[in-house]
Amino acid sequence: MTDQIKEPEMSLKRWMALVGLTLSAFIFNTSEFIPIALLTDIGNDFGLTEAKAGMLISVYAWVVMVLSLPLMLMTSKMEMRKLLLGVMAVFTSFQVMSFLSVSFGMLLFSRIGVACAHSIFWSIVSIIAVRIVPNSHKSIALSMIVTGSSIAMILGLPLGRVIGLSVGWRMTFLSIGVVSFLVFLYLFALLQKVPSGGGMTAHDLPAMLKNKILVGIFITIAAFATGYYTFYSYIEPFLQQIGKMSENQITTTLMLFGFAGIIGSMLFSKYFPKYRFKFINLTLAGLIAGVFLLRPVASSIPITITVCALIGMSATAFNVAMQSEIITDTPQSQTSVAMSIFSGIFNFGIGTGALIGGMVCTHLSISFIGITSGLIVLMALGYWTLIVVRRSLRQAQ
Numbered sequence: 001m002t003d004q005i006k007e008p009e010m011s012l013k014r015w016m017a018l019v020g021l022t023l024s025a026f027i028f029n030t031s032e033f034i035p036i037a038l039l040t041d042i043g044n045d046f047g048l049t050e051a052k053a054g055m056l057i058s059v060y061a062w063v064v065m066v067l068s069l070p071l072m073l074m075t076s077k078m079e080m081r082k083l084l085l086g087v088m089a090v091f092t093s094f095q096v097m098s099f100l101s102v103s104f105g106m107l108l109f110s111r112i113g114v115a116c117a118h119s120i121f122w123s124i125v126s127i128i129a130v131r132i133v134p135n136s137h138k139s140i141a142l143s144m145i146v147t148g149s150s151i152a153m154i155l156g157l158p159l160g161r162v163i164g165l166s167v168g169w170r171m172t173f174l175s176i177g178v179v180s181f182l183v184f185l186y187l188f189a190l191l192q193k194v195p196s197g198g199g200m201t202a203h204d205l206p207a208m209l210k211n212k213i214l215v216g217i218f219i220t221i222a223a224f225a226t227g228y229y230t231f232y233s234y235i236e237p238f239l240q241q242i243g244k245m246s247e248n249q250i251t252t253t254l255m256l257f258g259f260a261g262i263i264g265s266m267l268f269s270k271y272f273p274k275y276r277f278k279f280i281n282l283t284l285a286g287l288i289a290g291v292f293l294l295r296p297v298a299s300s301i302p303i304t305i306t307v308c309a310l311i312g313m314s315a316t317a318f319n320v321a322m323q324s325e326i327i328t329d330t331p332q333s334q335t336s337v338a339m340s341i342f343s344g345i346f347n348f349g350i351g352t353g354a355l356i357g358g359m360v361c362t363h364l365s366i367s368f369i370g371i372t373s374g375l376i377v378l379m380a381l382g383y384w385t386l387i388v389v390r391r392s393l394r395q396a397q
Contacts, residue, residue, distance in 0.1 A: 010137050018144055020187045021129050025148030027180050028121050030156030037161035038169040039236050046104040050237045051358030056111055057233050061351030063115035068344040072123045080128050080194035088184045091117035095177030099170045123340050128194050153258030158251045213329050216388035218345050220380050221322050225349020227376030228315050231291050231369050233354035242298045242367050253305050257312035264317035272321055277389050280321050284381040286314035294370035
């Protein structure tokens with residue numbers, strides 16, 4: 001019957017606008033994680049330890065955590081094309097400020113500005129993508145946004161690192177700003193007007209928090225992100241100091257992280273629908289095994305790279321699965337609010353994980369970040385299995 005419904009065609013202009021949104025996802029995701037790839041150089045330039053330089057990651061994540069929902073509520077009635085272009089303009093301006101930074105405080109302030117843009121961007125880019133295409137192309141639109149994010153880890157992060165090592169970390173931020181400005185011009189020319197959703201209100205929150213399964217998912221995500229980023233925030237100095245890798249080998253490892261993430265996404269699409277809870281348990285178990293193995297296998301570069309790929313694959317698969325769980329366990333009218341909270345909680349985990357990792361580096365040794373990460377994710381697995389899964393199964397009966 002649905003075959004008889006005639007939809008508007010997917011015109012070339014729509015495809016080109018979708019490509020522009022994909023490029024914007026690529027540049028935003030590259031910008032978010034680029035300090036991880038340049039942490040040592042930034043620290044050396046300002047005379048800071050890895051832990052103090054890691055505050056770039058923690059503060060950025062905490063700003064996103066705090067502002068994702070409030071900023072989205074404040075701007076929810078704006079026409080989305082105008083909002084997106086405004087966000088990209090702010091994003092580009094603060095990238096230039098990062099390039100011009102003459103002190104760590106100035107760099108930190110510029111990253112806070114970028115984080116404000118980030119807070120709104122990831123709440124609207126997927127919505128815009130699905131609204132500019134016919135219904136038959138919505139899944140493709142969403143997958144292209146995810147692809148842009150994944151390519152950032154495969155290409156953007158290593159390329160940013162290469163630029164930073166070759167001509168200085170400031171040029172990496174300037175390069176991001178230039179590309180962002182070009183994408184801004186591209187979308188200004190091709191992106192059509194997108195009406196505001198206008199559905200996000202603070203009144204949805206109390207009802208949402210009564211959903212015990214959803215709250216359990218949020219707690220699991222917070223523990224996972226905290227544990228994962230305890231390790232991942234310091235992967236570059238870990239591979240350098242403990243793994244004894246060269247600069248090129250570190251860049252290759254970071255690139256393989258991204259490739260492994262795409263494999264994790266493919267495994268999700270194939271196995272998650274049939275083995276929902278088992279799949280999530282296995283992704284957490286894979287992540288735990290990987291981070292626990294980091295220190296014991298550090299003397300072998302090939303095995304270390306393989307273990308890092310396992311971690312990247314498991315983490316991405318878990319992240320996608322949790323987003324699917326949120327959509328499944330949330331009424332359609334509350335999904336956008338739930339995803340905004342998800343973004344905030346995930347960034348809470350990033351910031352807290354970076355802080356814990358910094359404390360481990362300062363008071364113990366950077367060689368212990370894998371063990372610390374694994375213990376935290378182990379708690380996430382225990383909570384998910386013993387509380388959330390059981391609660392969900394009881395509700396389904």
